[in-house]
Amino acid sequence: MRLSVVIPCFNEEHGIDRLHVVLAEVLPGVSEDFEVLLVDDGSQDGTLPALRRLASADPRFRYLALSRNFGKEAAMLAGLSQATGDVVAIMDADLQHPPQLLAGMVALLGQGHDQVVARRTRSGEPTVRRLLSRLYYRMINKVVDVELEDGVGDFRVLSRRAVRALLSLGEYNRFSKGLFAWIGFDTAVVDYDNVQRAAGSSKFTFRKLLNYGIDGVVSFNNKPLRAAIYLGGLVTVLSFAYAAFVLVDSLTRGVDVPGYATLMVGVAGLGGLQLLFLGVLGEYLGRIYYETKRRPHFLVKEASGVADPPVSVPL
Ligand code: UDP
Numbered sequence: 001m002r003l004s005v006v007i008p009c010f011n012e013e014h015g016i017d018r019l020h021v022v023l024a025e026v027l028p029g030v031s032e033d034f035e036v037l038l039v040d041d042g043s044q045d046g047t048l049p050a051l052r053r054l055a056s057a058d059p060r061f062r063y064l065a066l067s068r069n070f071g072k073e074a075a076m077l078a079g080l081s082q083a084t085g086d087v088v089a090i091m092d093a094d095l096q097h098p099p100q101l102l103a104g105m106v107a108l109l110g111q112g113h114d115q116v117v118a119r120r121t122r123s124g125e126p127t128v129r130r131l132l133s134r135l136y137y138r139m140i141n142k143v144v145d146v147e148l149e150d151g152v153g154d155f156r157v158l159s160r161r162a163v164r165a166l167l168s169l170g171e172y173n174r175f176s177k178g179l180f181a182w183i184g185f186d187t188a189v190v191d192y193d194n195v196q197r198a199a200g201s202s203k204f205t206f207r208k209l210l211n212y213g214i215d216g217v218v219s220f221n222n223k224p225l226r227a228a229i230y231l232g233g234l235v236t237v238l239s240f241a242y243a244a245f246v247l248v249d250s251l252t253r254g255v256d257v258p259g260y261a262t263l264m265v266g267v268a269g270l271g272g273l274q275l276l277f278l279g280v281l282g283e284y285l286g287r288i289y290y291e292t293k294r295r296p297h298f299l300v301k302e303a304s305g306v307a308d309p310p311v312s313v314p315l
């Protein structure tokens, strides 16, 4: 069995050597025939030179450099598209995904699963973050069509069949957590304890996480649009009822001037609601806009062992 390990790297210069040492020690025990495919996602630090050095020192380590920062989803996709293994693992460059788990995960895959995912506990994380993520997953699973699970991330091992399935999904907006769930197949779960980053700092700020959260809601269903219809309907019914009341009231008791409060509440409330759902509408429209362009998910600048790699590779 040939094993490919895909690793997206963005500004990870301080972690590459350590990663090499650990993987060179662990991977031969998982499979004699393995490759590590490091994808440089447009790093601005010394990551690419480090990858060049690594690839020339150890031919089992290949790299692919993207022309700019396309984001982790695109970097993973680039790696998957170039991986040659029968079994493909995806993991982070910062050793937060313990490579020691790979042996067990690959073994599980051999027992007939097509995906083996590692699920981390959230020990050592701030309570607020833990609660927020718990709340988020509880809510999102009520909305989306696929089952998303807290703690389950991109650390996983895939069969060739599952990789092929993922590569067959050409959509531009990639919410990989949802895509992994969407392709289905038998999935096994392995638990592990949260690990702190080995070097460097996290690239995911609060704002990025918030956007990621919205992606999760919007990528896999059109329920927010449905919500607009329902809420709009409700408000319309209520306003008809209120209009009837005002009509009858002013006919029977005459017109009285006060009403500033009702007016303001109505205007402000409805204004807010309209803007909110205009945003929802725009979100979907924006997605259609990007999808219709049919642009490649990433562009390649450089690849180890290839003098002049094609800039755009088909999935
Ligand atoms: N990463 C990437 N492109 C990006 C952001 C991150 O390839 O635009 C990589 C990063 O190098 C790391 C992995 O994605 O290997 C996870 O990133 P990070 O550790 O910053 O996220 P966290 O563990 O904090 O969720």
Ligand code: MG
Pocket: 092, 094, 096, 197, 202
């Ligand atoms: Mg990390």
